Amino acid sequence: MASQTLSSYKLNTWLIDSSYTSHMTKYLLIFISIDIIAQSKVKLENGEVVHAKGKETIYISTKRGTKIITNILYILELDQDLLSVAQMLRNGYTVFFNKKILFYHSCT
Numbered sequence: 579m580a581s582q583t584l585s586s587y588k589l590n591t592w593l594i595d596s597s598y599t600s601h602m603t604k605y606l607l608i609f610i611s612i613d614i615i616a617q618s619k620v621k622l623e624n625g626e627v628v629h630a631k632g633k634e635t636i637y638i639s640t641k642r643g644t645k646i647i648t649n650i651l652y653i654l655e656l657d658q659d660l661l662s663v664a665q666m667l668r669n670g671y672t673v674f675f676n677k678k679i680l681f682y683h684s685c686t
Contacts, residue, residue: 596663604656628655
C-alpha cells in the first residue's frame, strides 16, 4: 500500500492565475470553514469539467499579517492550488507583479 504525506511545500504554494475566475484548492485540511451546499461545475483549461465539492474559507499568513481568503472552490482533481487574479480584483484587492513577485493589498 502506497501512502503520500502532504508536504508543507504544497500547502504553502499557490499558483497565481489570471485565466480562472475563482480560487481553487484540493486540500480540505487547510480550511477554517466549508459550505458543502455550494457545489458547482468548473471547466479546467484542458477542457475537463470537474465538480467543486463546496466553497471554503482559509487563513493565509503573509509578511503583512494573516489574510482571510473566502470562496475558494474545493476541487479534488486539481494538481495545484490556484489564486485567481480576477477574484482578487472583484474582492477589492489591487494586484501587480514586479520581478516575478505578486504584490496585492486590500482597498478597505
